[in-house]
Amino acid sequence: MIPKQYSCILLTLAVVIPVWSQEPASPFPAEDKAQLFVDQVLVRETQGISFTLHPAREHPENPLVKADQPWEGWRLELYGNVIHDEEDGLFKMWYLGEETETFPNYAVYYALSKDGVHWEKPLVGTVQTDKYPSHNVVAAEIILPSVIKDNKDPDPEKRYKMIGWDQKRHGYHTWVSPDGLHWNPFSQEPLCRGGDVITGYYDEQRSLYVAFPKINHVVRGHDRRVFWLITSPDFQTWSEPELVITPDLRDDASSLARIEEARPILDVPDAPELMRTEFYGVGAYPAESCTLAFPWMLTINNEARYGNQEGPGELQLAVSRDLRHWERPFRTPCLNRGKPGEWDGGFFVCQSRALPVGDEVWLYYSASTYTHGTPCLYRAENTGRHTTHTSSIGLAIWQRDRFVSADASSDGGTLTSVPVTFTGSRLELNARVREGGSIVVSLLDAAGKELPGFETSEPITGDNLRHEVHWQGSPDLAALVGKPVMLRFTMKSAELFSFAFRKQP
Structure with missing residues (x-):
């Protein structure tokens, strides 16, 4: 999570009208x-x-990737994506490290693995710095890098594509790369209005690039983080945002139960009039007949001491047959939370698209020892950085299609x-x-x-x-x-x- 607030940007874009299936539904x-x-x-x-x-099985070696390099800072998050590059026989990860003196406005880090479990951080960094001549940073001032490898694009300079938030231009943008390491801006204008969290992937069945940008919206009297849908047939022209995933009364009614699970690590007492549920992000998995989503739930118990809101996170499960209409029959975690004080007891985010690996579905995620308003996110001194608080990356696994x-x-x-x-x-x-x-x-x-x-x-x-x-x-x-x-x-x-x-x- 990024402990900063961004104002909305309003722009006029070329309008793309998505073509949604109108096939008869019965039979x-x-x-x-x-x-x-x-x-x-x-x-x-x-x-x-x-x-x-059926909640996922957590890999027994979790967490698989930790902040162990000086240029990564005190924590790292999977504010990005993992792909299984079958052509190269490698798993490739683009993730986020904490802002440090060298990368004060965040950066995109790169890791490789032959088996998806044991990860290396190759010193292939493409961002030049004075302090660290060698590192694994491949882009600066970008967060939420949803990376896609596109072998069908005839232009080798666009073999890799990225959807993310541009910290410098303050907007949702796209980038392209020949190798996943050297990135060039692609979009000239923001994809849509909104601020800071976006996930995306390529939908092979629909032949569309799909993205879920966060655009705040008033729900039940509160201005909340909710998610909208934009699509593109060509990675260049994007549809107007359509509101698709919002919390409801059922979410809000169970807020206290989720808060109690993390009570020992919350930094401030409850304010009942502010207690509510919001969506922090969305991971996706295109199954054969439907699309599953993994909403990042934020349950707010109060305003935080240093701005923003306090509260724990968790991952849940959603399903859609058309990307526009979503159902969430279960309002409990699809990935179990650790106990307070454990590496995965606080907040959760996940990769932009889960992976089919053999007869399993793999979802990489990051979890933390802290919650959304813990002071370590907003103050460096005497708040537990490098000692009691950190965030790391793990792996959740389902057998194929065994979600429900x-x-x-x-x-x-x-x-x-x-x-x-x-x-x-x-x-x-x-x-x-x-x-x-x-x-x-x-x-x-x-x-x-x-x-x-x-x-x-x-x-x-x-x-x-x-x-x-x-x-x-x-x-x-x-x-x-x-x-x-x-x-x-x-x-x-x-x-x-x-x-x-x-x-x-």
């Missing part, structure tokens, strides 16, 4: 994509089924989908079935009548990301392609994370 086009249960868009009816959020499950106990339950159409020729389930349990699948027509040959599948048992469903007699599932069907899952002692009609390999 729902499931195609051959994994359909998750983070939202319940495809759920028509349930009996004896509950839905469960539809669960049945040993008493059993059923889940029936809405009518869908599909393009694949075999059905896969991502499911975990406990001993003595099972999942049986029936296919129905849109009126709820069982389809001949697909009345009762062979039972699914065990734990597999890709259970293949079979019916006795091996009826031809491909014969149903393009026709509306409903799926009925009869479950016992089981967790169902997703289903997909896959094409033959």
Whole structure:
């Protein structure tokens, strides 16, 4: 987090109108994509089924990256991004260090890893300084560097692209680079109004650059940090901001519960009239059929002693099918908080886009020992810098698509989908079935009548990301392609994370 305030900048930009899909929603086009249960868009009816959020598993070696170089200062944050560069066989990280005498207005740092766990800080810095002839700083006066590698751009000078906040020009801007180390300004004017926090990525399915800028907005009587959506087909011309992610009454009602978790490390007592929830940033993960987001929650308990607001942070989970309309069925952390005093007991931010790595989803994040208003952010002397307070980078991991499950106990339950159409020729389930349990699948027509040959599948048992469903007699599932069907899952002692009609390999 950056303990500074910036005024809004109003500019006139060329207007881009995003083209959003207006396909018919019923029957729902499931195609051959994994359909998750983070939202319940495809759920028509349930009996004896509950839905469960599965927080990430923290890597046992966390924190993986710490402030251990003199030019990094007393803390570092993943106010940036990590990419898995398969072409180079490397994980690459762009992150933020604390402002120091040498880099008084923040800087972008660079790290490399062969396995994504053990990181090196190569001395490839491209910013010249008198004090440190060698370092790993690749850009100065930039924060929130959302870096994208674009192998499709014919111009090698634009192989790497960056979306971020320009500390010198005080605006959201873009940069390009041939190697991720030498950066040149690209945008001439700010992408939109707002101040300091922006995350972005390239959406391959939509062929759009997507960014979420922070633009304050009044919600329930408070001027709050909220997030808007801008997109670009060419990285040059951006759409007008559209408000998409805001806190609500449900968030505010649970504020005190979140505050109590961090009570021992809060610097000021509560002011009930100021207590509220805001969004500090947004990480994203484009899944096959939806986009997941990881909102950085800030729960404010009072004004801080040295300006800004005090309060803890956490990461939660959101989901959208179109980037504009977001659901947040769960209002609890998708990544567990450490105890007060531990490295991850205070505030959380994450990379701009989570990574698919094999059969896992990796989310790099930074966490701190302090909260948003702790004096160490605003005063250097006698506030715990270099001693009790710091911020470091860790790794959170989910098995692929295992964010939310539809669960049945040993008493059993059923889940029936809405009518869908599909393009694949075999059905896969991502499911975990406990001993003595099972999942049986029936296919129905849109009126709820069982389809001949697909009345009762062979039972699914065990734990597999890709259970293949079979019916006795091996009826031809491909014969149903393009026709509306409903799926009925009869479950016992089981967790169902997703289903997909896959094409033959």
